[in-house]
Ligand code: HEM
């Protein structure tokens with residue numbers, strides 16, 4: 001199979017001298033410093049999976065501490081060295097480092113870079129009909145900045161004083177003062193450097209995604225014909241472009257406080273009875289800046305998963321998506337609202353109660369577009385000819401998790417209730433269902449669904465089902481009980497709770513959660529095996545294995561750099577013509593003109609035929625051998 | 627077994643703005659957000675109390691004039707390129723670059739002035755913020771000067787003319803933006819110090 005294609009620009013005629021250099025791409029330029037969006041997407045995916053394993057393993061270690069506080073984990077000593085104390089216990093400071101790194105890795109490295117980086121890169125050019133991203137070079141830089149930031153974060157795990165430990169939100173003064181804890185020494189510096197580079201990577205990627213969607217759509221691909229995946233990726237990139245620079249500013253000021261003697265976030269601090277020289281700063285300032293990114297960030301993580309789900313659910317229900325415009329509208333609603341609710345993370349910081357009510361009101365409004373989306377997913381599924389592929393199961397799982405995690409958001413959004421629940425395991429349960437698990441499900445669903453396009457082979461379905469049921473039941477068993485633990489008042493990020501009488505009765509429940517977590521984590525290795533095995537040994541994919549409408553399935557099974565041999569197909573219809581009454585097949589891809597489907601056209605579509613004629617039929621010439 | 631691809635005329639692009647220009651605008655948006663965050667942080671901190679009033683260095687005025695002047699010469703260069711008056715492009719671009727560099731020197735001098743008034747980077751945020759604003763802006767301005775030099779070199783290689791306006795156009799956009807950004811920061815500090 002020829003997988004490399006010669007690219008030429010607009011109407012440039014063939015010139016035989018130019019041909020050869022592209023055919024013998026070296027290994028390095030093809031797989032490492034590649035500018036092909038599909039290769040870069042795979043690089044993001046593999047790196048994301050790598051981080052997911054590390055982040056997941058960390059959570060298992062701290063779950064051991066929470067579930068079995070009296071057990072001896074000396075057997076981890078070969079791996080963790082002096083982080084395990086003489087008595088075979090996890091070092092309390094290391095526990096904090098673990099939660100911090102788990103959060104940072106999962107939120108930024110797995111569900112931001114791993115998710116957007118993979119699917120925005122892979123799908124935007126393929127679904128809007130472009131040869132590549134607007135700037136392949138910038139795209140490559142984006143990955144390598146991510147890689148560099150990963151290396152730095154990774155190296156912080158191996159230093160003497162350990163990685164950052166002040167939780168993923170790195171609130172000062174804890175994070176600002178090296179004296180405060182071991183993790184705030186070199187580890188915190190590396191965290192900040194790594195995140196700064198990470199932000200550069202995200203911005204480079206995001207600028208590319210937005211430019212590509214706006215400028216490089218193929219003929220006929222109007223905004224109202226864009227697949228919902230693209231809408232979601234597009235708005236995610238916009239949110240990122242507006243919010244990541246703010247985190248950058250926050251981090252920069254923190255760097256100055258830590259290393260250059262300023263006092264933006266520091267004031268009136270006494271250590272061992274001695275006052276620090278810093279005066280005039282405000283620790284709350286950091287929280288405002290952080291959450292101005294932090295809340296949009298949770299949607300940066302979620303929206304791509306919602307986009308992926310829209311596509312998979314419509315395809316596998318064999319029905320048009322219900323309420324396309326409402327879906328786009330609620331994506332817009334969520335994106336805009338996500339910038340005006342950040343203070344719901346700060347209800348207990350002593351803010352003016354009136355201000356608190358305003359933020360409470362704005363927060364609760366987000367429930368409306370979120371509910372619209374859920375409603376539309378369910379109505380799309382309703383009476384569909386559902387095909388239960390593994391991708392579809394994970395997408396339905398996402399809808400379920402989004403509901404059960406979203407409902408608790410409404411509790412937390414009420415400032416009066418939040419005073420009780422803030423910083424308890426209730427919050428942990430809330431965001432692990434709605435963000436952690438839902439986005440993770442979206443990501444896995446995307447991998448199952450687009451694996452054939454990525455690697456030209458199918459993943460094993462049976463293993464997919466096993467993986468799904470273990471994971472779906474698993475995450476509920478892990479996170480549902482946490483609501484009770486949280487309502488009982490158990491605070492997050494505590495090393496040990498056995499000293500508190502009130503929490504004795506939860507020992508069993510905690511043990512149960514830990515066992516469920518271990519099993520769920522273990523089940524992910526089924527996926528890993530399936531992923532790598534199928535990459536080389538899987539069943540060969542057909543051109544359009546899911547009978548889907550979007551443009552990526554019009555490319556060859558293994559598309560080369562440039563995606564379409566011959567002309568890029570033009571687009572005539574929206575991507576959701578499934579089970580159209582009168583049509584021969586139960587799907588009509590986007591590039592089929594209305595003139596070719598007189599039997600199923602609606603009256604207003606027949607009128608469009610004349611316009612199509614004017615724009616001239618386009619010949620797709622895919623297999624011209626030379 | 628290689629497949630040759632015949633790329634026929636590509637379907638028409640929906641938007642005629644050059645992708646690079648568009649990306650530049652997005653880049654500018656992200657810089658705007660950095661400074662929006664910084665100036666909001668300033669306001670939040672100020673309303674928090676424990677503030678000291680700082681008199682801005684006089685040299686800010688002169689620096690502002692220099693930078694605005696550089697925007698004028700940048701615009702002249704752009705117009706000249708449109709009219710294929712390449713000599714004028716070279717002269718105007720050179721002046722712009724020199725003005726840009728003198729602005730940077732001027733900002734450095736104003737740091738000295740601040741230090742003489744006993745306002746240091748360390749210490750209360752009121753003073754530190756001025757250093758952060760000017761420093762961060764200066765940092766971006768350095769990238770702008772590099773861009774100017776790239777365009778200048780391109781001009782000497784006859785790559786800038788009325789049929790090839792993209793590079794100089796982007797440079798002008800970026801430079802005017804950096805100029806406007808400084809004017810904003812300066813007025814902001816005048817009103818809120
Ligand atoms: C119905 C919509 C939602 C509402 C009303 C809501 C409300 C809230 C509130 C009030 C908190 C603060 C709780 C506290 O710290 O005391 C919170 C925390 C959180 N929410 Fe939501 N939420 C919603 C949906 C989501 C979604 C869709 C995501 C992610 C995709 C998400 C992710 C998070 C995260 C990560 C935190 C905790 C951050 C931390 O403290 O570490 N939420 N939510």
Ligand SMILES: [Cu+2]
Pocket residue numbers: 294295298341342344345
């Ligand atoms: Cu939030």
